[in-house]
Amino acid sequence: MPTLLTEYLILAAILFVIGGVGVVVRRNAITVLMSIELMLNAANLTFVAFSRFPLVAGMTVQHAMRGQAAAFFVIATAAAEAAVGLAILIAVFRRRETTHVDELTLLRDPEPVFEREPEPVPVAVHASLETH
Amino acid sequence: MPVGTYNWQDMAALAPAIILVVGGCTLLLTEVALKSAGRGYQAGLSVFFAVIAGLAAFSQLASPGRSLFGGFARLDAFGAATALIICLALALTSLVGQSFLREQASERGEFHALAQFAAAGMILLADATDLIMLFIALEVMSLATYALTAYLRSSARPAEAALKYFVLGSFSSAVLLYGTALAYGAAGSTKLADIAAAVGSGAHTPLLIAALALVGAGFLFKVAAVPFHMWAPDVYQGAPTPVTGFMAAGVKTAAFAALLRTLYEAFGQRALALGAHGHGWYVAVAWAAILTMVFGNLLAIVQRSVKRMLAYSSIAHAGYVLVAVAVGAFGGEARAAATQAAIYYLLAYTVTVIGAFTVVAALEKRGGPEIDDDTRYDGLAQRDPALAFVMAVFMISLAGIPPTAGFVAKLFVFRAALDVGAVGLAVVGVLSAVAGLYYYLRVVVVMYMKPAPESAPAAPRRMVSMSFGLALAAIAVLALGIAPHSLHQFAHPAALLNP
Numbered sequence: 177m178p179t180l181l182t183e184y185l186i187l188a189a190i191l192f193v194i195g196g197v198g199v200v201v202r203r204n205a206i207t208v209l210m211s212i213e214l215m216l217n218a219a220n221l222t223f224v225a226f227s228r229f230p231l232v233a234g235m236t237v238q239h240a241m242r243g244q245a246a247a248f249f250v251i252a253t254a255a256a257e258a259a260v261g262l263a264i265l266i267a268v269f270r271r272r273e274t275t276h277v278d279e280l281t282l283l284r285d286p287e288p289v290f291e292r293e294p295e296p297v298p299v300a301v302h303a304s305l306e307t308h
Numbered sequence: 309m310p311v312g313t314y315n316w317q318d319m320a321a322l323a324p325a326i327i328l329v330v331g332g333c334t335l336l337l338t339e340v341a342l343k344s345a346g347r348g349y350q351a352g353l354s355v356f357f358a359v360i361a362g363l364a365a366f367s368q369l370a371s372p373g374r375s376l377f378g379g380f381a382r383l384d385a386f387g388a389a390t391a392l393i394i395c396l397a398l399a400l401t402s403l404v405g406q407s408f409l410r411e412q413a414s415e416r417g418e419f420h421a422l423a424q425f426a427a428a429g430m431i432l433l434a435d436a437t438d439l440i441m442l443f444i445a446l447e448v449m450s451l452a453t454y455a456l457t458a459y460l461r462s463s464a465r466p467a468e469a470a471l472k473y474f475v476l477g478s479f480s481s482a483v484l485l486y487g488t489a490l491a492y493g494a495a496g497s498t499k500l501a502d503i504a505a506a507v508g509s510g511a512h513t514p515l516l517i518a519a520l521a522l523v524g525a526g527f528l529f530k531v532a533a534v535p536f537h538m539w540a541p542d543v544y545q546g547a548p549t550p551v552t553g554f555m556a557a558g559v560k561t562a563a564f565a566a567l568l569r570t571l572y573e574a575f576g577q578r579a580l581a582l583g584a585h586g587h588g589w590y591v592a593v594a595w596a597a598i599l600t601m602v603f604g605n606l607l608a609i610v611q612r613s614v615k616r617m618l619a620y621s622s623i624a625h626a627g628y629v630l631v632a633v634a635v636g637a638f639g640g641e642a643r644a645a646a647t648q649a650a651i652y653y654l655l656a657y658t659v660t661v662i663g664a665f666t667v668v669a670a671l672e673k674r675g676g677p678e679i680d681d682d683t684r685y686d687g688l689a690q691r692d693p694a695l696a697f698v699m700a701v702f703m704i705s706l707a708g709i710p711p712t713a714g715f716v717a718k719l720f721v722f723r724a725a726l727d728v729g730a731v732g733l734a735v736v737g738v739l740s741a742v743a744g745l746y747y748y749l750r751v752v753v754v755m756y757m758k759p760a761p762e763s764a765p766a767a768p769r770r771m772v773s774m775s776f777g778l779a780l781a782a783i784a785v786l787a788l789g790i791a792p793h794s795l796h797q798f799a800h801p802a803a804l805l806n807p
Contacts, residue, residue, distance in 0.1 A: 185493075188489075192486055195482070196479070196483075199475065199479050205471060205475070208475055209475075212475070212478045212479060212482055215479070215482035215483070215485075215486065216482050216485060218486060219482065219485040219486040219488070219489045220489075222486065222489035222490065222492075222493065223489045223492060225493075226489070226492055226493035230496060231493050231494065231496070231512060231515075232494075232495065232496035232506075232511075232512075235496045239496050239497055242440075242492075242497065242498065243492055246440045246488075246489075246492070246498065249440060249443075249444060250443075250485060253443070253444060253447045256447070256451055257447065257451065257478055257481075260451050260454050260455060260474065261454075261474050261478065263455075263458075264454060264455075264458050264467065264470045264471050264474050265471065267458055267461040267467040267470070268467045268468060268470075268471050271461075271462075271463075271464050271467055272464060272467075272468075277471070277472075277475070280468045280471065280472070282464055282465055282468050282546070283465060283468055283469060283472070283541075283542040283543075283545050283546045284542065285541065285607075285610075285611075285616075
């Protein structure tokens with residue numbers, strides 16, 4: 177009897193790739209969060225597909241159930257992850273008024289500086305120095 | 309598998325993690341009942357639980373390996389040694405955290421509670437022998453660490469660091485989970501032993517190799533190995549400094565422990581490790597080690613902020629541990645030596661890096677100059693000779709100069725590499741360590757040779773707990789360097805990783 181295993185696996189792989197590309201190219205942090213959920217769900221779909229249509233000959237019921245149990249663990253973990261992620265996002269938004277990932281540039285490598293320009297002395301300070 | 313295999317003996321074997329969970333819950337509960345003035349003892353309570361958990365782990369060091377809960381976790385010397393390192397990191401972080409948090413006016417119990425939960429996750433990560441169990445332990449650790457990174461959420465940098473850490477951390481967790489799902493399909497189980505059996509049977513090999521690649525990439529993200537390192541500098545720089553030390557020490561140790569277990573216990577067969585024509589995972593891990601050592605050290609040189617420099621140095625040090633991981637591909641004696649070297653390296657790195665970040669934290673003032681300003685180190689030897697001395701000790705250890713822990717740790721790693729004939733790995737490692745000398749010793753030179761600026765801001769007053777933590781770390785670094793053999797013996801049973 178032909179099974180639907182291949183179809184499910186291909187669908188899961190497509191979901192995983194969409195999620196992965198989403199994390200990399202999307203700028204909005206909320207969309208990034210959704211992309212991560214998509215990746216987790218792709219893994220879940222793979223678990224359940226392998227559980228329903230075992231690849232390993234003679235897989236016991238316990239082993240088949242383990243894939244479905246794994247999906248539940250992942251759902252719970254994903255919920256916890258979303259809670260922490262949204263809390264962090266709110267902390268960022270309160271402070272910076274943006275949820276765009278590429279506007280968060282406080283932390284980055286310094287520009288390579290080989291010859292540092294001397295800082296121009298403001299005129300007012302300059303004048304006050306001369307009076308001393 | 310019958311349900312009846314769950315019993316109290318198995319539960320007791322997880323005592324270190326359970327003690328820390330109880331500790332975290334206790335800290336959260338006492339937090340509700342306390343006024344701000346009475347919170348000073350919370351750090352003490354946190355250290356207390358860390359010490360108790362550490363003693364529990366110590367009592368497990370000599371235990372013969374035993375499988376727990378029908379193969380979901382394993383009680384062995386390797387896990388116990390890792391748990392001991394993590395408890396040490398937790399205790400030092402709690403000691404240091406109190407002083408730092410008081411200076412930042414945000415002394416609350418959640419900090420210590422989150423650190424305890426994170427440490428519990430780390431210990432479970434080192435014990436897990438089932439990929440689902442491993443994923444959940446990883447998430448327990450990661451979620452607590454994301455929250456710790458954002459702990460000083462009123463300032464902009466920690467929140468930004470936490471968001472970057474969260475996005476890339478969850479991404480890597482998802483990659484690892486997808487690999488786990490593929491391994492489940494190929495082996496019909498997520499237990500490492502069953503996966504090893506499937507690898508041995510030779511069925512579904514492409515699926516298993518894909519699983520190995522995805523799981524391995526997930527772990528390389530967690531240990532910040534090149535080319536999966538881009539999150540680390542930003543996160544390490546932006547996080548509250550004691551948290552950075554905890555991440556660099558604890559998260560790295562736990563992730564390496566899990567990586568070692570997965571690679572050796574599930575995918576350790578010679579055919580997959582070395583391959584028929586040199587195409588096993590040995591080649592991939594060795595290249596990751598080389599890239600990590602070279603790029604970590606070269607990029608650290610151009611940094612102007614000491615904190616960010618230490619972040620890149622942390623990437624470089626992950627490379628040295630990866631050398632040991634790669635050497636284990638040769639199996640047998642080499643694998644025992646590699647495990648031993650990795651554990652010793654992680655122990656040495658833990659005490660050194662927490663000490664170094666503590667010095668950075670000790671010089672940070674609330675509302676003071678931002679982290680990029682490093683005039684604080686100019687002439688530190690005149691203003692605060694003790695602090696300058698311990699910083700010099702930590703820098704020398706990170707650089708790998710005797711008589712410190714860092715030197716002995718590098719020696720063990722490179723010796724393990726030379727014993728299997730991996731001369732290239734050892735040579736690249738030594739050369740990149742030489743490049744590292746430049747930026748570590750620059751800090752020492754600035755502290756001892758530069759005159760102190762006249763307008764130098766006074767360092768905030770250190771609490772006794774922070775000074776104690778610093779002294780403890782410095783003594784440990786020197787003791788590990790001067791008398792390595794007593795502690796190398798401690799790491800010896802850790803080599804008994806299940807083949």
